[in-house]
Amino acid sequence: xxxxxxxxxxxxxxxxxxxxxxxxxxxxxxxxxxxxxxxxxxxxxxxxxxxxxxxxxxxxxxxxxxxxxxxxxxxxxxxxxxxxxxxxxxxxxxxxxxxxxxxxxxxxxxxxxxxxxxxxxxxxxxxxxxxxxxxxxxxxxxxxxxxxxxxxxxxxxxx
Numbered sequence: 093x094x095x096x097x098x099x100x101x102x103x104x105x106x107x108x109x110x111x112x113x114x115x116x117x118x119x120x121x122x123x124x125x126x127x128x129x130x131x132x133x134x135x136x137x138x139x140x141x142x143x144x145x146x147x148x149x150x151x152x153x154x155x156x157x158x159x160x161x162x163x164x165x166x167x168x169x170x171x172x173x174x175x176x177x178x179x180x181x182x183x184x185x186x187x188x189x190x191x192x193x194x195x196x197x198x199x200x201x202x203x204x205x206x207x208x209x210x211x212x213x214x215x216x217x218x219x220x221x222x223x224x225x226x227x228x229x230x231x232x233x234x235x236x237x238x239x240x241x242x243x244x245x246x247x248x249x250x251x
C-alpha cells in the first residue's frame with residue numbers, strides 16, 4: 093500500500109479484492125469497485141465537511157461524493173477492506189464495502205481522537221488514539237472494541 097497525505101486530502105492505492113456483504117444500501121451511490129483494478133480513494137475535507145471520491149487509475153474516470161464522513165478523516169486499507177478513521181469530534185471507525193455502503197460505524201469513545209488503524213491479526217485491528225495512553229483493539233468484522241493495550245510506559249514527559 094502506498095500512502096500520501098496532504099493538507100486536505102489523504103489517499104491510498106487500493107488493489108481491490110471482492111468484499112462480500114449482505115447489508116442494506118446506506119449510500120446513494122451505484123458505483124462499485126471492481127476486483128483486479130487499481131483505484132485512488134480520496135478523503136477530501138475543508139474541515140467543516142468531508143467526502144470520499146474514487147479515481148479509476150486505468151481510465152482516470154472518477155466518482156465523487158460516494159460517502160460523507162467526518163470532516164477530519166484518515167483512510168486505511170486493512171485486511172483488504174476500506175476503513176475510514178473519523179478523528180476528533182467524531183471519534184469513530186467506519187468500515188465500508190466495495191460499493192461504499194457502511195458495514196459499521198463504531199465509536200472509539202468520546203474525545204479519544206483515533207488516528208490510524210492497522211492489522212493485529214486475522215480478525216483484530218489496532219487503533220491509535222491520540223487522546224489516550226492506550227491502543228484500542230477492535231474487531232475488524234464489526235468494529236467492537238475487544239480490548240485495549242496500555243502504552244503509558246512509552247509516553248514522554250510533556251504528555
